Amino acid sequence: MSRKRTSILLFSDDKEISSSVQGALANLQGLKVKSEEVSVANLNGKAFDMASENDIVIFATDPENTADLSAIKQLNARRSQGTVFLALTDSDIPLARVRALSDAGVDDVLPYPISQDELSRQVDKWIKKLAASTMSLGDHEGVIIPVVQARGGIGSTTVAVNLADHLITRKGRFSKEVSNSVALVDLDVQFGSVGDFLEIDPQQALYQMAVGGVIPDAQWVEQSMTETEGGLHVLTAPQDFMPLDAINDKQVEVLIDALRRTHDYVVLDLPRAIVSWIQPVMEFADELIIVSDTTVPSIRSAKRLIDFYKGENPGLKVNVVINHEKKPLVQAHHHKEAARALDLKFENWLPHDPKAARMSVDYGKPLSAVAPRSDLNKAIAALAKSTAKAMPAAEHATH
Ligand SMILES: Nc1ncnc2c1ncn2[C@@H]1O[C@H](COP(=O)(O)OP(=O)(O)OP(=O)(O)O)[C@@H](O)[C@H]1O
Ligand SMILES: [Mg+2]
Known part of the structure; x- marks a missing residue:
């Protein structure tokens, strides 16, 4: 870590x-x-x-x-x-x-x-x-998972929202269901849509942080988050437009630090632009998820992102999640080429499932609530399961 x-x-x-x-x-x-x-x-x-x-x-x-x-x-x-x-x-x-x-x-x-x-x-x-x-603030270390996209509209917010949702429940000892405390933060502060996906009104907290120079300590974080019916703690993007560089590195660093002290998992929906405060995000990241498809432009852009982030943080763990394609029984030549270009394996595939995706957006609820049996929901549940297995929540959670 x-x-x-x-x-x-x-x-x-x-x-x-x-x-x-x-x-x-x-x-x-x-x-x-x-x-x-x-x-x-x-x-x-x-x-x-x-x-x-x-x-x-x-x-x-x-x-x-x-x-x-x-x-x-x-x-x-x-x-x-x-x-x-x-x-x-x-x-x-x-x-x-x-x-x-x-x-x-x-x-x-x-x-x-x-x-x-x-x-x-x-x-x-x-x-x-x-x-x-x-x-001395506490030594709880939640798992930090930023989510970025290889191209606009590929489904990174869909992945961030539903991954966060599925990370809430886990099987505890003797298969008893226990809850993780999960935070979802929309750092796509200009065009973020997490609030729409979960039917939460835009919150001004991130705007106030940026414009008012607030340093977001644990208390501020707690007061600023909205809890959904499903128990997800959410900080949406603000209504008011603001430049990306209105936020500074220190604020992001303190924000993530406060989040990881109070939650088992912290999922961050990131903007497409590369801004200076992405660096503290990557320094804290336990795993970076890049949502992509297997087309040449997306794979090229995923590769540029990996090279850039790893150049600054050589130890960064990256998981490229392929959206709009169900897991093939046998990977085609272009799949293998793509994986080779990125020097990694594609472990997680999310099927193209417009019906379930649309229902989730229309109802403003996660897939687990509106389309639990859909292939897309099952695939994101599997992504959450393997994520939680690779990065288990600490036993000494504060919530
Ligand atoms: N696997 C899928 N099958 C069908 N539709 C999907 C799938 N994943 C996402 N979508 C739909 O694609 C649209 C874009 O998804 P989403 O907003 O998650 O993408 P994004 O990468 O966050 O986009 P943006 O560039 O706007 O941030 C949404 O309408 C969403 O419901
Ligand atoms: Mg998005």
Whole structure:
């Protein structure tokens, strides 16, 4: 299971300081480091936004400089919950100045110059503290399953909705039926149709998160979700139109983290566009489902998606689900060619079943409720079963 890396942002217009800090950070594993050539006093709106998207922000400052102090206060006013501010400052500043920095919001003051070893040690201390504070929220780790499409209209929302629905029930000990807690989130925020598929009015939560800069903690997630009759916890796409990049990486990261702490399975319906916040989604993903057909254009596009996502996350597990085709008894030449092109096996085939698909959309209910005996419902139930078998829900579920 891949987990997210700690992100560090450095603000400094002094090349020597930048290279010394970068050298120190190079000693530490699993970091995502960005460096901006700007002094604290000259930070602009974009820099403030960047700061709120990182776990640790390091900057050099002169506490005698009032412009620096007021910039740090502004940074502090807009910081995300959990972001740590480390200030590098002259090694012999008076205690009163250290206090002023800490009042402005700095978490730790590090003397500069500092040896690379010492700086790595100090930063590592904060990385461990951050990890410990997120662990204390609970160590429940729900399974994260993003669903993407090889071409528009191929059926990815159908798969996301019905897979989530079928993941709710499972056979427990002695074949007793028990319920998993399952979340379904429509991250196709511009054109998402999960709400229509389940007859839920559009919720503004994701819009407020994006536009209002809300950091979606567990409580926000719980308040924002709607529960369907069947027990699925759903967050739909908003009614109001918003640009995809109104959402930032940090918000998505915190959102998924909160979801996995409160649910056994989290199914995410993703937009077709590739945006920067897809990266945290893939970092958390236990398995990426790509819905495709076996035509050449779809397979080519599936291949590009796999290459792209795996390039950034080599450990990512991918399952290509073939829609509109029932499982062939013997795979035809073009099936084998397609599987070879993607370097994987097609395990899940969903038949073309317009009647069942249409009924589900018309009634605004999952297939299991309106067409339980349909071939399409049975095939998605089998997909859920094999998914749950490969990635069982943790025993210590909180719901
Ligand atoms: N196996 C199937 N057989 C018949 N119809 C299907 C099947 N799967 C999906 N459909 C239908 O195809 C249409 C598109 O499906 P869906 O909205 O799930 O696709 P999508 O990939 O999410 O599309 P979009 O690009 O709009 O996000 C819907 O009307 C759905 O009911
Ligand atoms: Mg869709």
